[in-house]
Amino acid sequence: MSPIVAIVGRPNVGKSRLFNRLTRRRISIVHDHPGVTRDIISADVDGYTLLDTGGFGLAPGDTPSKIIKAVDAQVMFAVEMAHLILFVVDAQQGVAPMDEDIAKRLRKSGKRVVLVVNKVDHPRHDAAVSDAFRLGLGQPVAVSAEHGLGEEDVRLRVTRALDLPDDAPEAEPVAEADRRLRICFIGRPNVGKSSIANRVIGSDRLIVSDVPGTTREAVDLDFDYKSKKGEVWKFSLTDTAGLKKSTKLASPVEYFSQLRSVDAIGRADVVYLVLDAVDGVGAQDKAIAGEAVKAHKPLIVVVNKWDLGRKAFAEGRVAKYETEDHFRKAFAEAVESMIFFSPGSPVLFTSAITGFQIEAMLRAARKLDGRLDQQLPTGELNRVITRVTEKMPPPKVDGIRFRIYYAVQTGTRPYRIKLFCNQTRRLGESYRRYLERGVVEEFDLQGCPVHFDLVGKEPRD
Numbered sequence: 001m002s003p004i005v006a007i008v009g010r011p012n013v014g015k016s017r018l019f020n021r022l023t024r025r026r027i028s029i030v031h032d033h034p035g036v037t038r039d040i041i042s043a044d045v046d047g048y049t050l051l052d053t054g055g056f057g058l059a060p061g062d063t064p065s066k067i068i069k070a071v072d073a074q075v076m077f078a079v080e081m082a083h084l085i086l087f088v089v090d091a092q093q094g095v096a097p098m099d100e101d102i103a104k105r106l107r108k109s110g111k112r113v114v115l116v117v118n119k120v121d122h123p124r125h126d127a128a129v130s131d132a133f134r135l136g137l138g139q140p141v142a143v144s145a146e147h148g149l150g151e152e153d154v155r156l157r158v159t160r161a162l163d164l165p166d167d168a169p170e171a172e173p174v175a176e177a178d179r180r181l182r183i184c185f186i187g188r189p190n191v192g193k194s195s196i197a198n199r200v201i202g203s204d205r206l207i208v209s210d211v212p213g214t215t216r217e218a219v220d221l222d223f224d225y226k227s228k229k230g231e232v233w234k235f236s237l238t239d240t241a242g243l244k245k246s247t248k249l250a251s252p253v254e255y256f257s258q259l260r261s262v263d264a265i266g267r268a269d270v271v272y273l274v275l276d277a278v279d280g281v282g283a284q285d286k287a288i289a290g291e292a293v294k295a296h297k298p299l300i301v302v303v304n305k306w307d308l309g310r311k312a313f314a315e316g317r318v319a320k321y322e323t324e325d326h327f328r329k330a331f332a333e334a335v336e337s338m339i340f341f342s343p344g345s346p347v348l349f350t351s352a353i354t355g356f357q358i359e360a361m362l363r364a365a366r367k368l369d370g371r372l373d374q375q376l377p378t379g380e381l382n383r384v385i386t387r388v389t390e391k392m393p394p395p396k397v398d399g400i401r402f403r404i405y406y407a408v409q410t411g412t413r414p415y416r417i418k419l420f421c422n423q424t425r426r427l428g429e430s431y432r433r434y435l436e437r438g439v440v441e442e443f444d445l446q447g448c449p450v451h452f453d454l455v456g457k458e459p460r461d
Contacts, residue, residue: 011055
């Protein structure tokens with residue numbers, strides 16, 4: 001479990017601006033009006049989870065008293081859960097009575113605290129840094145979150161306090177307009193992955209053969225797809241070797257080919273599981289889907305060779321179905337039943353030979369990718385968790401039932417949700433899947449991976 005760092009302070013001292021600065025993203029809303037931040041907002045940063053909290057002690061006025069109490073309660077909850085506190089004060093206003101009250105609470109909590117004096121935008125504000133010593137929380141760090149001054153000093157103090165490496169590499173930002181959606185095709189050998197890849201890129205760049213195992217290396221290709229409406233969609237495609245059971249790998253080449261395929265899954269934004277319409281869905285398809293789920297990747301199921309499936313229906317070889325739609329629906333239900341551990345994954349029927357539904361397949365990836373960056377409101381998330389657990393309570397383990405006290409989203413791609421609970425070992429795998437499905441359905445995240453990080457109570461002496 002990654003350490004938790006909570007940013008606290010009275011309203012309008014620049015907590016959210018500091019949060020955005022440390023996450024290098026504009027996640028929290030920044031506004032001069034006090035009380036804009038209410039729920040706890042979180043993000044994973046340099047090996048720890050950073051929490052942005054509402055302002056302690058909001059003044060009555062535009063904010064209802066119930067909300068003020070709720071904000072204070074959430075801040076205290078964040079303080080209790082945190083391994084380190086970033087206590088922010090305002091250099092331009094100086095140390096206020098509320099700052100002294102908060103400092104008293106933090107000293108009483110026994111938590112490690114880094115005192116941050118924000119808005120040090122001019123040498124005349126240096127006096128406030130010296131004045132902050134009287135809060136009794138050690139050496140303050142002078143920063144200007146708005147201009148980035150002192151940012152690295154804060155990062156260094158945090159990493160040293162948490163005993164983390166202080167040389168984490170900084171990723172190069174990519175403009176959204178230039179970003180390519182990275183898609184990956186996985187499946188058993190000879191289900192038509194390379195044929196679909198050739199169809200979407202509009203050329204025969206990849207070797208297609210009826211011989212299973214033709215593709216050995218994971219092949220990366222950038223391409224632009226022009227939709228029927230004239231839109232240009234940017235993709236980066238990875239075609240992988242067919243995945244087999246480890247007991248059936250006949251050579252080192254197949255072994256390393258398998259490793260390349262698994263690595264390609266890890267690098268993808270959206271993964272396509274390709275099935276054969278004639279062969280149907282089997283245990284090996286389930287195992288391959290499990291590789292994508294294990295990597296926390298969104299999954300789309302593509303039933304290829306549907307032209308052959310329609311032909312089989314037309315010739316009466318699947319006579320137990322009254323209509324083709326009935327046949328297709330039954331196939332989709334069988335797929336959903338087999339990969340129940342990936343709730344809501346879209347099931348599409350395509351044909352690489354005829355081009356049937358190829359654009360729909362790409363459109364589905366874009367739609368699914370667009371769902372992956374939502375911030376789930378903390379209050380609503382907790383209401384959903386409560387509703388789901390009340391509908392079907394978890395089973396007892398050793399006479400004690402698993403209990404969730406609080407939930408907070410800590411990341412996206414995949415959706416990471418931290419569950420503060422009684423004991424982590426009491427959450428069984430089947431009930432974990434039930435919770436995941438509940439979150440997916442309530443927030444309309446069909447096909448998106450949801451991962452729970454459990455934080456249990458410390459055992460008593």
